[in-house]
Structures are given as C-alpha cells and as structure tokens.
Amino acid sequence: MNSKQINYFKTIVDPKNICTTKEELLVYEYDATLLKGAPEVIVFPETTGQVSLILAYAYQENIPVTTRGAGTNLSGGTIPDQGGIALVLTKMNKVLEIDFENRVVVVEPGTINQELQDMLTPHGYYYPPDPASMKACTIGGNVGECSGGPRCLKYGVTRDYILGMEMVLSTGEVVAIGSKQQVNPDPLDIVKFMVGSEGTLGVFTKLFLKIKKISEAKKTMLCTFNSVKDASRTVANIVREGIVPTTLELMDNLLINCAEDFIGLGLDRTADALLLIEVDGLKEELDGQVEVIKKVCEKNNVKGFKIAQSAKEVDQLWTARRTVIGAVARKRPSYSMQDVTVPRNKLPDIVEEIVNISEKYNLPIGVLAHAGDGNLHPLVLFDERNQEEVEKVHEAEFLICKKALSLGGTLSGEHGIGLLKKPFLDQEFAPEVLSLKRQIMLAFDSGNILNPDKILEVGK
Amino acid sequence: MVVNNIVDPKDNKELQEIISKAISQNQKLLLKENLELKAPTVDEKTVVIDLAHLNKVIELDKDNFTITVEGGINFLEFQTLLAEKGFYFPMDTYASGHTSLSYNVLHALPSYSLGEYGNYREYVLGIEAVLFNGDLIKIGGKNIKNVSGLDIIGLMIGSQEYFGIINNFTLRLLPLPEEKQVVICNFKDIKTAQEAAFQLTNKGISPAKLLVVNTSGAQLLENNTKITKSPLLIVELEGFKASMQRKISILQETVAQYDATCLIISDNIESRDLWTIFRENQYQLLAKTVDSVSFSGFYTKLPEMVTQLDNELVKCCSDFTIIINCLIGSGMIIPSEKAGTDWYEEVGKIVDKYQGRILDKKSFKEPGMGIVQEKLKAAFDPANISFFGGEKV
Amino acid sequence: MSILKEGKNYELLNTCNKCGFCVQGCSVYKEHFNEAYGTRGRIRLIKAVANGELERTPLYEKIINSCLMCEECSKNCPSGVQGHLLVQMAREDLVREKGLPFVKKFPLEKVLPNNNLRKLSFHSFRLGKNIIPQTIKGINIKSLNIEKVDFLSSYKPIQKPENPNLKVGFFVGCMMNHTMAQVANSIVGVLTKEGCEVVVPTEQRCCGTPAYVYGHSKVTRESALHNLDIFKDVDVVVTGCASCGNMLKSYGKLFPEDSKERELIEGFSKKVRDITQFLVDDLKISLDNKQSSLKGKVTYHDPCHLVRGQNITEQPRKILQGLKGDEYVEMPGASKCCGASGMFQYFYPEEATAISNKKVENIKKTNADYVVTNCPACYQRIKGSLEINKMPQKVMHIIELLDSK
Numbered sequence A: 001m002n003s004k005q006i007n008y009f010k011t012i013v014d015p016k017n018i019c020t021t022k023e024e025l026l027v028y029e030y031d032a033t034l035l036k037g038a039p040e041v042i043v044f045p046e047t048t049g050q051v052s053l054i055l056a057y058a059y060q061e062n063i064p065v066t067t068r069g070a071g072t073n074l075s076g077g078t079i080p081d082q083g084g085i086a087l088v089l090t091k092m093n094k095v096l097e098i099d100f101e102n103r104v105v106v107v108e109p110g111t112i113n114q115e116l117q118d119m120l121t122p123h124g125y126y127y128p129p130d131p132a133s134m135k136a137c138t139i140g141g142n143v144g145e146c147s148g149g150p151r152c153l154k155y156g157v158t159r160d161y162i163l164g165m166e167m168v169l170s171t172g173e174v175v176a177i178g179s180k181q182q183v184n185p186d187p188l189d190i191v192k193f194m195v196g197s198e199g200t201l202g203v204f205t206k207l208f209l210k211i212k213k214i215s216e217a218k219k220t221m222l223c224t225f226n227s228v229k230d231a232s233r234t235v236a237n238i239v240r241e242g243i244v245p246t247t248l249e250l251m252d253n254l255l256i257n258c259a260e261d262f263i264g265l266g267l268d269r270t271a272d273a274l275l276l277i278e279v280d281g282l283k284e285e286l287d288g289q290v291e292v293i294k295k296v297c298e299k300n301n302v303k304g305f306k307i308a309q310s311a312k313e314v315d316q317l318w319t320a321r322r323t324v325i326g327a328v329a330r331k332r333p334s335y336s337m338q339d340v341t342v343p344r345n346k347l348p349d350i351v352e353e354i355v356n357i358s359e360k361y362n363l364p365i366g367v368l369a370h371a372g373d374g375n376l377h378p379l380v381l382f383d384e385r386n387q388e389e390v391e392k393v394h395e396a397e398f399l400i401c402k403k404a405l406s407l408g409g410t411l412s413g414e415h416g417i418g419l420l421k422k423p424f425l426d427q428e429f430a431p432e433v434l435s436l437k438r439q440i441m442l443a444f445d446s447g448n449i450l451n452p453d454k455i456l457e458v459g460k
Numbered sequence B: 001m002v003v004n005n006i007v008d009p010k011d012n013k014e015l016q017e018i019i020s021k022a023i024s025q026n027q028k029l030l031l032k033e034n035l036e037l038k039a040p041t042v043d044e045k046t047v048v049i050d051l052a053h054l055n056k057v058i059e060l061d062k063d064n065f066t067i068t069v070e071g072g073i074n075f076l077e078f079q080t081l082l083a084e085k086g087f088y089f090p091m092d093t094y095a096s097g098h099t100s101l102s103y104n105v106l107h108a109l110p111s112y113s114l115g116e117y118g119n120y121r122e123y124v125l126g127i128e129a130v131l132f133n134g135d136l137i138k139i140g141g142k143n144i145k146n147v148s149g150l151d152i153i154g155l156m157i158g159s160q161e162y163f164g165i166i167n168n169f170t171l172r173l174l175p176l177p178e179e180k181q182v183v184i185c186n187f188k189d190i191k192t193a194q195e196a197a198f199q200l201t202n203k204g205i206s207p208a209k210l211l212v213v214n215t216s217g218a219q220l221l222e223n224n225t226k227i228t229k230s231p232l233l234i235v236e237l238e239g240f241k242a243s244m245q246r247k248i249s250i251l252q253e254t255v256a257q258y259d260a261t262c263l264i265i266s267d268n269i270e271s272r273d274l275w276t277i278f279r280e281n282q283y284q285l286l287a288k289t290v291d292s293v294s295f296s297g298f299y300t301k302l303p304e305m306v307t308q309l310d311n312e313l314v315k316c317c318s319d320f321t322i323i324i325n326c327l328i329g330s331g332m333i334i335p336s337e338k339a340g341t342d343w344y345e346e347v348g349k350i351v352d353k354y355q356g357r358i359l360d361k362k363s364f365k366e367p368g369m370g371i372v373q374e375k376l377k378a379a380f381d382p383a384n385i386s387f388f389g390g391e392k393v
Numbered sequence C: 001m002s003i004l005k006e007g008k009n010y011e012l013l014n015t016c017n018k019c020g021f022c023v024q025g026c027s028v029y030k031e032h033f034n035e036a037y038g039t040r041g042r043i044r045l046i047k048a049v050a051n052g053e054l055e056r057t058p059l060y061e062k063i064i065n066s067c068l069m070c071e072e073c074s075k076n077c078p079s080g081v082q083g084h085l086l087v088q089m090a091r092e093d094l095v096r097e098k099g100l101p102f103v104k105k106f107p108l109e110k111v112l113p114n115n116n117l118r119k120l121s122f123h124s125f126r127l128g129k130n131i132i133p134q135t136i137k138g139i140n141i142k143s144l145n146i147e148k149v150d151f152l153s154s155y156k157p158i159q160k161p162e163n164p165n166l167k168v169g170f171f172v173g174c175m176m177n178h179t180m181a182q183v184a185n186s187i188v189g190v191l192t193k194e195g196c197e198v199v200v201p202t203e204q205r206c207c208g209t210p211a212y213v214y215g216h217s218k219v220t221r222e223s224a225l226h227n228l229d230i231f232k233d234v235d236v237v238v239t240g241c242a243s244c245g246n247m248l249k250s251y252g253k254l255f256p257e258d259s260k261e262r263e264l265i266e267g268f269s270k271k272v273r274d275i276t277q278f279l280v281d282d283l284k285i286s287l288d289n290k291q292s293s294l295k296g297k298v299t300y301h302d303p304c305h306l307v308r309g310q311n312i313t314e315q316p317r318k319i320l321q322g323l324k325g326d327e328y329v330e331m332p333g334a335s336k337c338c339g340a341s342g343m344f345q346y347f348y349p350e351e352a353t354a355i356s357n358k359k360v361e362n363i364k365k366t367n368a369d370y371v372v373t374n375c376p377a378c379y380q381r382i383k384g385s386l387e388i389n390k391m392p393q394k395v396m397h398i399i400e401l402l403d404s405k
Helices: A003-012 A022-027 A048-061 A113-123 A139-145 A190-194 A228-240 A253-262 A283-299 A311-328 A344-361 A387-406 A422-428 A431-444 B012-025 B033-037 B075-084 B101-106 B152-156 B190-200 B215-221 B241-256 B268-289 B299-316 B342-353 B370-380 C007-013 C021-025 C039-050 C058-065 C072-076 C083-098 C102-111 C115-128 C174-179 C181-193 C209-213 C217-230 C242-249 C260-270 C275-282 C314-322 C349-366 C376-388 C398-402
Strands: A041-043 A065-068 A085-088 A095-099 A104-107 A162-168 A174-178 A203-210 A217-225 A247-252 A273-281 A302-307 A334-337 A365-370 A375-382 B029-031 B047-049 B057-061 B066-070 B124-131 B136-140 B164-172 B179-186 B209-213 B232-239 B261-265 B293-296 B320-325 B330-335 C166-171 C196-199 C236-239 C272-274 C291-300 C324-328 C370-373 C394-397
Touching: A003 A041, A003 A048, A022 C039, A022 C058, A048 A065, A048 A085, A048 A162, A048 A203, A065 A139, A095 A113, A104 A113, A113 A139, A139 A203, A162 A190, A174 A190, A190 B152, A217 A228, A217 A283, A217 A311, A228 A247, A228 A273, A228 A283, A228 A344, A247 A253, A247 A311, A253 A311, A253 A365, A273 A283, A283 A302, A283 B241, A311 A334, A311 A365, A311 A375, A344 A365, A344 A375, A344 A387, A375 A387, A387 A422, A422 A431, A431 B136, A431 B152, A431 B370, B012 B029, B012 B047, B012 B124, B012 B164, B029 B033, B029 B101, B033 B268, B075 B101, B101 B164, B124 B152, B136 B152, B179 B241, B179 B268, B190 B209, B190 B232, B190 B241, B190 B299, B190 B320, B209 B215, B215 B232, B215 B268, B215 B320, B232 B241, B241 B261, B261 B268, B268 B320, B268 B330, B293 B342, B299 B320, B299 B330, B299 B342, C007 C039, C007 C083, C021 C039, C021 C072, C039 C058, C039 C083, C058 C083, C072 C083, C083 C209, C102 C115, C102 C209, C115 C174, C166 C181, C174 C181, C174 C376, C181 C196, C181 C275, C181 C398, C209 C217, C209 C242, C217 C260, C236 C242, C236 C275, C242 C260, C242 C272, C242 C376, C260 C272, C272 C275, C275 C314, C275 C398, C291 C314, C291 C349, C291 C398, C314 C324, C314 C398, C349 C376, C370 C376, C370 C398, C376 C394, C394 C398
Parallel strands: A041 A085, A065 A085, B029 B047, C166 C196, C166 C236, C236 C272, C291 C324, C291 C370, C370 C394
Antiparallel strands: A095 A104, A104 A203, A162 A174, A162 A203, A217 A273, A217 A302, A247 A273, A247 A365, A334 A375, A365 A375, B057 B066, B066 B164, B124 B136, B124 B164, B179 B232, B179 B261, B209 B232, B209 B320, B293 B330, B320 B330
C-alpha cells in the first residue's frame, strides 16, 4: 500500500484509529497459532458507515482486508498474510439491545462473549455458545468461525443462535439479512451460511443473537477411567441410554496432570482419562439421569465417580477445563492444537493413532475432546525455536488429520480452516466441491479482497 | 393437468444422467411433490422427478446415533421406521405423509417442533447431492460438528430446488423421549390463547410443540368429538417421566389464568392419531387451495397481530385457517378455498404493522443480496434448469 | 548483552503461546482495544527487542510503561506466564540501556530511599498543593491529605502489653507515613490491644516498590538489605499497605539464587504479613463481640497487590462480615485495579481516569456508605475519584473499623 492509500483512511476514521507504526504492525501479525504475517495498516472502525467506506475503497484499490476481533482464533484465519488492512473491530463493542421477552440481543461484533453473558445471567438467560476463550473472544469472531464449546452437544453451535445480521459486502454495500425474530420465513438461509465463513464473505457490523433461559437445575459429574477406551465407550453408551448431556468432556492423563498443576483440585493424577459430564433440565429429571450415567460408567470400569456438590466445585471443574489448554504449555515452550472431529464411536481409534504418532515422533501429545460430539483437540507440545521439531509437528498433525478423515471425520469441528488447514482441504473434499466453494467465495467477493485465499486459494 | 415427463431414477447414477440430459437439452426440472403443493404450470418438456425408488436405508448407526438414507424415502415412513427402533428424528411437518425426505429438507418445510428442536441444519450431517451444474458432490459425514470451510449443506437446506437435488442424507438422530403427552386447551379467543402460549415459553417446561390455531383451525382436528370448536392451544410435552407431572401442572396453572379448559391425551395411539389427522387436514387444505402465506413475528406482538389477522381476514375474504408455531413465533395462513390476491395484501399490511416478516413469494432475495444470489445461482445452475429458479431470481 | 536475552529471562519470554486469554482482565487494553496495550502484545514487543527486530523506541517505552502491574494477566494466563514480571524485566532493560528520565530517576533513586529527602519533598508538596489546581491529570490533589508531621517522626512508643505473645515490627510505608498517620496509629493500637509488642523502627526505608516497578531494582535491593537489618529482631513484620507487603514478601527475586543475601532476605520475607492476614490467620482474633466503628453499608476494594500479589481475599472479608453493626455488600469487580498504580496515574491520565471511573460506577452499584480497602494508594485514588464524581461514599482503611476508640 502507498501513503496516499493510507492517508485516505484517515479521512474515514479518526486518525487515532489508524496505526502504521512498526510496533503496532508487529502485534497484529499473529493469532493464537504459530503462523505470522504483518498487515500494512491497522484500522479500527467505530461505525458501520466507516466499515462500508473502508471496504468500498479497498475494493476499488484492490487492497486485501483481514477482519479481526480479539485474535484468539486457532486457525491462522486472522493473520493478514497478504498484507493490506487489518480491520480490527474491537472498538465496535456495544451491546445495542437486550430484549428478554423476545429472546433476542443485538450486539456489535467486538462485544466480548463473557461480557454479554454477564449482562444476561442476572436475568436468568444465557447465550449458549461457550468457546474456551469466551472471556476474551468477541462475538463477531465467534460468528466468523462458528464457534462451538462444551455446551454444544445439547445446545448446538453458534450457527444455531444467529438470527440475523447487518453486514458489509466486499464492495462496501451494507445489507441487513435475517431479522430479530426467531425464524426467517424464507427457507433459504443466507444468514446461517455466513456463520463460519471466516471473514471471506463479508464483514459483520451488527449481530442479532438468540438467547435462552437458563435451565432450572444441573448436575456435574467427574468420572475417571483407567483407559481412554473405557471413557470413550462410556460416552457412546450414555447417548444410547437416551440421555443427551449438555457436556461430555474428555481429558487424557497428560492434561489431567496439567490441569492439576494449574488449579490443584485434587484430580486423580494416575487416571488415564477423565470425563466431565453435565446434565441439565428440570430438577426431578436429573437424579434419574445421574443414576443411569453412573451405571453406564460402572459397566465400563469407572475408576472414580463423583458428583460436584456445590456451585463452587462446579466452577472450579469448569475453570480447570477451560484453562487446561494453556496449562499444557507449562510442559514445553510451545503447543499446537488440532481440531479434528470423528464419529463418536471412532474416538478410541483416533486416540490410539495419536498415541502411536506421539511415540513415532517423540512428541508429547495431550488429548482433550468434546467427546460427546467426537471433536478432539490433540495438543502437540514442542519448542518453536527448534526447526527440526517444528517439521515433526507438521508431519504429526498431517497424519492426525489424515487418520481422522479415514475414520469418516472432518478437518475442523469448531476452529475453522484458515491458513492452518488449508493445505489439507483437498484431502477432505473432491475438486468439484472445492471449485464450488471457490465460486461461492467469488460470488460474494469478486475481487477476492476479504481475507483473501483463506480456507482455499481463490485467485482472481 | 397432464404431465408426461415423469422420471423415477433407480439409483444416483440415473439421477445424475437425468440432470446431465436436462442441461444439454435445456429442460426444466422439479420434484414431483410440487405438482400437488404448488400446482405449477408444467409444459411437456419439463422433467418431473419422482424419487420414490431412492428409498433405501443404507446404515443405521446405533453407536453414533446417525442414519444414512436415500432421499426418496417417504418422510412419515422414515419416522415410523425410526420410532420402531427407538430413535427419533424430531422434524414433523404437515406434508410428512406425502413428501420425500429430500423434498422436506430442500424446502425446509416448517416443522411443528421447530424451536425446541432447532432446524434441519442441526440434523443434516452429511449429504450427497446432484447439483444443477451436473456435479455429484459429497459433503460431511457422521460428525455433529463440522466447520470445514463454508457451509454448503446449510446453503442447500431450504434452497427450494434452486441449486440441485439432495439424494442421500446422513442424519443425526435423538433418543426417543421416555414419554409424550398432548394437551389441548380451549380458549375463548385467539388472543388469550396466544398470550398463554407466550407465558408457557417462559416456564422452563420446553414443550416439543406449542401451536395456536383459530376456530377454523380447530377443524383440523375434525374427528375428535371431545374438542370444542374454539381457538385452541395444542401442546405436546415430551421428555422424562420424572418431570412430566410437574410440566402438566405448570401448563394447567398457566392456562387456568386465561379461563381455558384442558384435555389431556396421554394415550400414545390416541395422540399419534390426533397428529395424523391434524397433518393430513392441513396438507389437504393446502393442496386444495394451493395458496398460503407464512410469516414471523415478535413473541410480544403476536397476540395483537394474530387477533387482527383473525378478525380482518374474515371480513375481507372467506374463511381462513391460522396456525401459529408459538415456540418460534411463526405462522401460516391458509384460505379455505382459492381466495384471489386481496387477502394476501391484507396479511402483508397487518404483519407489517406489527414489525413482522412475511415470506415474499415473489422473490427469494434478501434485500441487497440480489447480485450475490444471482452469482450463487450461476455457480450451482449455470444452464438455468431449475424450474423455480427462473421465476424467482 | 541485554538482560532480555539472558538464559532464564529469554526462556520466560518464549513460554507465551499467544492464546490471548490475558487481555480478558487487562484494564489498560480495555481502554485501547489495541493489541499493543495488552499483555500478549507487550510480550511480543519485548521479544522483538530481545531478538533485535525492534529498537527501544519511544512508542515501545510508552507501551511498556502503560502496564498497571495489576497482575490480572498473570492470574489469567493458563500457561502460567507472569506477564507483569516480563514487563518489569523490560523496564529493567530500558533503565539499563537507556536510563531513566529525570522525572522518574530523581524521585526513585534519590528521594524515596532517603528518609530526609522524602520528608522534605512531602513537606514541600503539602505547602505547594494549596496554590495548584484541584486536580492535575485527573489526580485529585486537593483531597490528598499530607501530614504536617509524618507518623514516623512523631511516633512515641506505646506501652507494651504484659507477656506479649509476639514481637511485631510495624512497616508503615511512605504513603501511610505521610498521608495517613492516624491509620498507622490505629494499626499500632489494635496490635497492642491484641497482645502484641509493637516496635516501629523509625529508620525503616521505602520498601522499593516504585523503583522496582520502573525497572530500577538496584535501588530496591539496597532498600531490601536496609530493611532486613532494621527488622532483624522481630518475630513478624506487619504492614497495612498492600504494595509494601507485596514487595517485602518478594524481595528474594531481586537477589541471585543460591546467594547468601537471597537466603537471608527470604528469611525476612517469610516474616511479613498483611495486617488482615496477621489478625485473621495468625492471631485468629475473635470477631464475635467486636463492634464496627461504622454504621451502614460497607463494601470492599481489593488492592491488586493484595488480591493477586499476595492471594489475600478472604481475610479482609472475614473481618468485614464478622464485625457487628455494619452491613457488608460485595461490589462488582471488587478486584479490578482502581487506576492508581503509582506513577501510572500521572503519566497515563486518560486511561487512569477511565479505569477509576469504572471503579466509581461499581461502587455506585452497591449503594454502600463506605468503601474499605487496605492500601494507602488505592485509598487516596478512590477517595479522590469519588470526590471528583461528587459521590457521597467515604473511604476507610480496614483497620479504622477495628479501632473503636
């Protein structure tokens, strides 16, 4: 970009919202992955009108635009690897409307997930998608990635909670799609198609979210097992018994120990696997479900079965779960996290393969899984300064992805493709599908300026 | 109407051939179910596809709670088959008995349980589809979560045969609920029925279905002599036995505030028959008039809006059946006989007044998205062989 | 070689995995919403300087100095990265490579560690503040009380109890010494009443927090050794200042591992207690019959250096909830920084004012009559901000509630 172009942006937004210093460019070159790529200018718009003018100009001048929120994403999706503009929406962070009666909330995209939850909880409502980074990540980012979270086995992912949006197309045109109502009478659902589009189709400037009433009661259980196999079989059996828990989270031995080091809850450090199970509903429904779950656990050689007794205990278990990913990093300087998903009953197979890969490459790999929906987060531990080890990490991850696909799985359950998994995409989809995706991206963004060539190579 | 050109592919390959031929010979395509539900004017060149032969269950996976099935299977038969094996596919529509799974999904026919159970997208995990560009594509599998780069499955659901035909599905199933009960409540007017329904959505009892019908709508349950002809609230409660009694008590207490009386149907067969009749009557009514309008509104505005619709429409034209799915605040109005176009405008005016949204039959464009949608259409159907596509875009 | 490149330091810089969870609690980030002003960004920049990718530019300095050292990021980091220590390290590097500007160097190096110069400067400030405006850079100067004669200068040993249970050294700290002599007297009084022999060494010196946080730990090391010597004869060292307590307890990290000094100073640190911690955990004082000196609603602000620095949250609440006669209400965001953070409030007035105003908002939500805390810096900042916002609440040091005279 040239200085004329950069100066033009100063006519659109307050000059304090334009950054071009080396210091600031350096801190927008990364996300939560190891990938890098610096923007040429960082722009913080504060209104839809500004976003529109910025995109219109970028479209005309053919400047790449990478939209970004808190940058906690795990796919490389917010890395401006082609330079251009980092369009950072963190200053558009107002909650514009909360309508409890009609169960809808209107937010700007920079709103932090947890801050919204904090406004809803006192009134007995919540917004179900709960990614582990919810205290830091923005709703706009959640929508861009179609974030999941532990609760989504029962309550679904971000896509199921987006009713409508105001969006700026790559040309700068502002469109409003969907509505604040719970259903769109038009069956063709462009709104839902935007969810998980990773910033390649448009920039969201307002989001209409569906909220839910908090269930009357819940019970949280902690079960430990001597093998991952027993734990995975338990997961499949619970659902077969007619119970859909809100949460079925699995951690392996390495992660149990990391969580224990960080929080110190007295978890069983010798267990090979741990399941965190939560059921909710009306209070009289819960004891029966807990009883069934306990029986299933026992049938599968459970080592320890414990029901959390107080709200504080439940909170601690959840803190342990939400922070375990980072806690792993205590073992080695760097980690890389995968997001493959397999059919629920293939969990033991993929875990076995991960153990093999870990041994083959001599890399510690921890396994964390939203086991109820077969979504695994294998965490590979290494030191990013050791180039040889980094190469091994890439190979190991490729093998994990390949194995997941061979088991009928998918490359990503909730983190998206971005840059990280772009090289693997042709392993999952046939050329016709990739070509169709490319055409769809061009239909929305003919100049290929919005997060260009993320997900797949689009070209012009 | 005479339709000569009905084809019934025996397998996916035949379906692909039919579509390839249509592309090369510039023929229009549509699914057979449309003939009854939409009564389109079809010329002899138009190819009508009947998927009836593509009805095999390929795999019922009990561990993963998924089923892989061909799209031509009759929707009601599909559900019955699942129920016999202890599984549950919670979508339930007026056309269940008459349409294929493919048709239901492609048109995203509104399910009575939409709201409690979410929409089709949450259950369609994998598809195989023949696009109108001739490609056979396979996407997804048995994974509940999948964000592997742009949600083409989501785009296909509800695409109304603009993009292609889904001929094979992998669907997420749920465990069959332990117990189901249907409660029918008589109200003195539709406004209080609607208000009571709104109250119920706040009580944590999560009904599977929560419908309000006007007095004409009550006739959809014609054979049931126990039911008085008045505006009704029809509630289906399902879930664990342990909480059923309290759910019913909460329901009774709530409607009692509106002087409504309740009839509880706890017998499974009786409630199943009730729904069969209700669905069938709604379908026949729709097929008879080939005219209806769908709309959505805010929970808080529905009582006024529905009351006005109920009052004004009768004045303006003939008799109308109104069915409101209160879980999501959406409704459908069906005239009792073909009613011209005036009523449609009247509905538009009233829905507008309460900031509701109406399904615009003339165009499927989101405002401002026209160019994008045209380009999408070009990607999926470059030869423009979709029968409806030509009209709408 | 820059200290940033030194073995252990450089290792620490490389433990950040950039998950971004640190910004969730970062008050300064939430004023800028710019990655550079959050911990992840700061660490990236420190790394860049360490690697030679970036010069120590004025903007770099501004960013590094804009940290409150509130330790929120360190608590939130699941990987256990101590963001505030990395920032401190970067400041240490800046002092070594570029030196301190006079406005910081003079007070940190010359005034605070020198008891006479410090007295003189507080004294001049007391005289001068009458002729300057009410507020400077959002700091409520008028509301700041400066004692005519500071506590240490006027201190007269009070009679020790018979058979005292412990010999307690009272570390008063500069702020309390010069602005809250009454509170200091209360601490001595309460401790004596609880059966302790209280000694107040008048030659005690600034704990060294200001020098330490601005990267001048050489000065702090000298203070540490001085204070170690002054307090060598007591069983316990008690302080009523969160920052002093935090510093005294962590002197060890200033000295090389395995050094003789390290061992001695860690022995000293083990004796240090915050006043609430000492009363509740060590003396286990009974609150059953104690009447609060206040009536009405009372809320509590957690000083950063107490809640995160020393993990003390329960003890002050036990006191507040245990005392009879007042009603305790928890404030939302009680543990969020008040915006003072030493010189931060002067150098970053916009951010500091916004952060303080959030604290004021949270206080407002409680409808409390009193805000209690146990850090003189927080005390002054909150008091000043409440006045600027024309709020009626009075700010109290926690010991004032226990001192019923």
